Amino acid sequence: MADVLYLDDLQVGDTFTTASHALDVDQVTAFASQFDPQPFHLDDAQARQSIFGGLAASGWHTAAITMRLLVTSGPRLAGGIVGAAGQVAWKVPTRPTDILHVESDVVEITPSRSRPDRGMVVLRSRTLNQHDAVVQEMTATLMVPRRPS
Amino acid sequence: MADVLYLDDLQVGDTFTTASHALDVDQVTAFASQFDPQPFHLDDAQARQSIFGGLAASGWHTAAITMRLLVTSGPRLAGGIVGAAGQVAWKVPTRPTDILHVESDVVEITPSRSRPDRGMVVLRSRTLNQHDAVVQEMTATLMVPRRPS
Numbered sequence: 001m002a003d004v005l006y007l008d009d010l011q012v013g014d015t016f017t018t019a020s021h022a023l024d025v026d027q028v029t030a031f032a033s034q035f036d037p038q039p040f041h042l043d044d045a046q047a048r049q050s051i052f053g054g055l056a057a058s059g060w061h062t063a064a065i066t067m068r069l070l071v072t073s074g075p076r077l078a079g080g081i082v083g084a085a086g087q088v089a090w091k092v093p094t095r096p097t098d099i100l101h102v103e104s105d106v107v108e109i110t111p112s113r114s115r116p117d118r119g120m121v122v123l124r125s126r127t128l129n130q131h132d133a134v135v136q137e138m139t140a141t142l143m144v145p146r147r148p149s
Numbered sequence: 150m151a152d153v154l155y156l157d158d159l160q161v162g163d164t165f166t167t168a169s170h171a172l173d174v175d176q177v178t179a180f181a182s183q184f185d186p187q188p189f190h191l192d193d194a195q196a197r198q199s200i201f202g203g204l205a206a207s208g209w210h211t212a213a214i215t216m217r218l219l220v221t222s223g224p225r226l227a228g229g230i231v232g233a234a235g236q237v238a239w240k241v242p243t244r245p246t247d248i249l250h251v252e253s254d255v256v257e258i259t260p261s262r263s264r265p266d267r268g269m270v271v272l273r274s275r276t277l278n279q280h281d282a283v284v285q286e287m288t289a290t291l292m293v294p295r296r297p298s
Contacts, residue, residue, distance in 0.1 A: 035213035036220055038229045051231060051292070059232055060216050064184035064209045071185055080187045082200060083208055089234035143200070 004078040006147035007119040010106055018069035018102040023057060025096040031061040056093035062136045063088055066127045069102045079145045086140040092133055099130040118145050153227040155296035156268040159255055167218035167251040172206060174245040180210040205242035211285045212237055215276045218251045228294045235289040241282055248279040260295070267294050
């Protein structure tokens, strides 16, 4: 098992690829029932009449699965994956038959001026389905500790 | 019950306030177990040693609760609340004892040039706890249908 990564261990351009997560109808409707109870996330017949043209996962479900994949099989950042902010864009619907994985790259590293024990890392993550279509793009600003001296 | 809102019914500056949602430890750890299994979202003792200084909800859990509140008691948009993209920032930790509600305002309305039946609305939403501290700021770009002529 690799050691955890401190800010000092990261470089712009570093890439990470996670394991995969297979969705199904039960997961899609369970998440939607709890957090996004709209017909196109709950019922295939109604979803077919909607802008999605069929059952689609909540975008927040896609975001949550992306987080799970990053936490469980993405970059092993010291201190964990702690986000201060993020931009999320949903490009095509996530479907109940999708098998998702995440590909990330480091786009910016900024040591903190006021807090010498840490810095901010901008990590760009694309969530792809089994057809390599990008269902979500996310750019997150993460807090990463510096290696203790 | 108010009618649903079409793009034509919205104006920049319109505000909406949702009902409230009370969190608890079980909700925080259930979401984290499934989507963000990091110690500071799962275990209070370990969370006290972390940057959060105590058990904190996953930011994605806060985002998901925000979506639930918007869907169930926010603006009744024709076609539902359908986001294309969003920016999220977590300002202070969401705690298991928090009671959250959402205050939103319309900041931009842009009829589509290519699709005369719809437009985009930028909705800014602040998620507040019972002390009126803003735990999350979100700016979302939503697709909203125009009123059928």
